[in-house]
Amino acid sequence: MGEEAVRDFKEALHEDRVYLFDGAMGTMLYSKGVYINRSFEELNLVEPRLVQEIHRAYVKSGAQILITNTFAANRVKLAARGLEEQIKEINYKGAKIAREAAGEDLYVAGDIGPLGIRIEPWGPTSVDEAKEAFKEQAEALLDGGVDLFVLETFSDLNEIHQAIRAVRELCDLPIVAQMTVADDGNSSYGTSPEIFTKRLDEWGADVIGINCSVGPRVTLETIEKMVPVTRKKLSAQPNAGYPRNIDGRNIYLASPEYMAKYAKRFIQVGVKFVGGCCGTTPEHIKAIANEVKALSPSRKISVTMVPEDQRPQVQPIPRREKSSFARKICEGRFVASVEIVPPKGCDPSGVLQGVRLLKEAGIDAVNIPDGPRAMSRMGAIPLAAIIEREVGIEAIFHYCCRDRNLLGMQSDLLGAYALGLRNILIITGDPPKMGPYPDATAVFDVDSIGLTNMVRQMNQGMDIGGNPIGKPTGWHIGVGVNPGAIDLDREIKRFEWKVDAGAEFAVTQPVFDVEVLKKFLKRIEHCRIPVIAGIWPLTSLRNAEFMNNEVPGVSVPPPVMERMRKAEGKEKAREEGLAIAREALMEVMELVQGVQISAPFGKVQYALDVVEGIER
Template identity: 55%
Template structure:
């Protein structure tokens, strides 16, 4: 049967079906549930859609299993039902297909793989293997891997599917308006890789619509001799009275199907927004014409992967990097971005700290998730008006990896060099309790992304036309409640490319000494957070809500202060003691004084004591 399918593809053009999700949504199924689980709970609805596509002339019916991998189902609490959902998906499609082929649909896992995410390649491959095995054992004729934006994830899907069975594999990426996969890989390069990984059919689905897909498909045709597949959306959705509607007509899509076939497509169909009517028009066109051979010349010479550039030494990336490389004690001072657009006070504070010997100004990103000026804007203002370098906090909250990459490249072009990469606070901690957070990756994944840029590569491993030379800092909490997890994440951050570490505020010397001992194997220059307490209430807040370890003796000293001024003086004295105790053990300090410039000056002077001896 598999050989017969590939023989048919080699001899003629086949028509695949269209959108499943669009049709389910039109029938009142909300998008906040698993569409794949409907194979078990509402099979009649799924069958109705399969039958509509079969009656429209589709020769390939895809199973309703796009999101039915065990990992993708986990967020719905359905991981244990993965095999049953996939088996039911094949059975429903087979019942409705008649003489049509049944393609087992497999989509992305919905999480980032290493190095951007926590899921290993081996775990991803195992998940794809498990789903492919269930589909193959249930009687699918081929496997349809589709809508992959990360080419490395598609590799694991192909290998996992091949481990599970010998069915034909159709592999498809989704592209942006520039004809690249969402990780930046050009369509032609993606086709070359899919060819090398053993996909039997190669192509594109979803994406913006047929126009951009055509050019990308033509590029793919120059990279592979394998049959091509094209399944576009019905254009880009438009928001009409609060609903996203796809406006491309069946006639228009059928006209582009003709052009896809001319470019070399042997399977044409539809994706989001397409309906049985779209497929009917495509089928009628295919029946009425005999497509010729490809008009493009195929070049199957393997293109080498992008060559990594040698990472620029830390001492050459910035003044801060040079000072750290030389082993000199480093002092950073934190300045919050202003509320509003006037940064006069913040720039004056930066100049004040520069005059008192600070090496750099650390600018947080959305501290505690409140609305303030962009820290990138303040960093650029500081860089243009003062000599002291800014250190830009960059967090993962509410940014996808594409926007992160763009932000960082833009910041680098404008002269920013020093970073501290953090995952970020949830917005509910700030002034907007109803706001939601988006976390595509965490600080480990972000460190991997920046390390790639420092080697001249984008997140897909493709050359970016130059390289960055960011000095990569990351955060750590020596007093974390889950200490073993903190150590594990610390090691991963170092392995991802961290050049230096900045800790949460430190009040307990024993806690810091333990952390230094336990991270010896992955040592990087470490800057301790120094925070002069202003009251016993602040100390209790930091301990109970921010999980900063504060020794009982420090709490007692703060409680013993009878006035506000006495408390501030005691907090400053405690901070000075910590600076002196740590002076020979670490690479530097980060001072957080929250507008108390004179306290910052005192701590800078304390850090500079006995400099010659140090």
């Protein structure tokens, strides 16, 4: 439609009339025999007539803005199907197909959806990398002649920000920025409509809206919360209700008449752009078009702007005040902790008996692993709370990312903080196939870097959605590190990211070769935080072989293996393992700020023997 059409659409933003988007593309393709295990976007190249047939059906139904068949046509999602080298062609062709169907009278919106991966601060992909991925797609759509961009079905506010940045670096075409929400009207990250509406407004979206989600009712309730906080135009493209599984197929049951009734309600509260998402068809759009025509285009909606919310000034808790363990580290004291594996059952009495011995011996804290080696045991959080309550020694509970999503993690940690826990060691976690349950599935919503970012945000008084949580938490944040990693460059880079994310101390894997630790410490001098070295007293040659071959991230060097091999008999092997551990302890004392000593087989006396007689 050229420059003149672009100006026309910008003018259309200010016209006192309603515009109608089309409906679902994926639903229509599926109804025509295209299976969901196929790339719908690839059809722009291999079956363009089919795509155009659907566009034309929406034109006939009354749609005024056609959305290109490019929702998942970004490099990340296309790479999963081996199509990443065709990204420009797929997007360019998608725009051209829609343009041919739209003719000179209708508008074409370039469709951009999420990348399908976590970006920082929750994932390893940087914001700039995400922006470049969106920019690559947007550039091809721009070349294809789109009149505006629709950024839709985003849950992560940070991700849609990068999409907006990408488009703005290329052009000044209008941007429709649409979030998707859950039943409560918040994004899956917990971001409220009031917050994400303000942010999208600040970032330069021309139209702000809701699409997909769970149906028109929730969409309307969410839009009503958005109206008072922006003067930008609003859009609504809900699903045709919540999908029901009938004979193995997801069926959307909201009728065209039901959707049209809600379209009228959308417009009555101030929405200018209406349409449909999953489950909607040309019949739905036709019904909406008829309902829209019946409305008076001169109807004006009174929008009362509310002042920008004044977030309370949150003062983070100083590190030395977070816990006794944190204070000792801040004072430069050499700390000693002992790792205690949780029981397999629900009785902690045996663990408590051992922990009392540790307290009497002057140990500073107890470390509690979280599902070590992907095995099912008592949870680290409840055991840590029981230990602090019953014994009165501080606990450092390990918290791994496996088998938890972001919202679940946030709930766990808020509860743990309410129980009085303050020290946390954040780890990504071992996959279940390393444990005795190889058929168990794993959930890795984020890794340890993303979780560290989340905990730091809680320490600043906000949840993952950017919503205030009231009084900030005061977590003393620790992370794991492996000085003997096979890919040390990658390990150091991840350590740097952990420090940037908010890590305050680090605990290493068991150290059997001090020279390896020295080299690692030298390489992290530029981002050094207090390091606590792991010490493991070997009990036998078999134990050494097990550590070397079956414990992720642990390497026992040949000289140590040889010493254990020469130690004949159970008692001599134990003595030799103890001697190796004490030698390592003495050597690392000048290098690090503390040690974490493991108690093999739950026998705390092994750990106490390592530190016996050594001045700290």
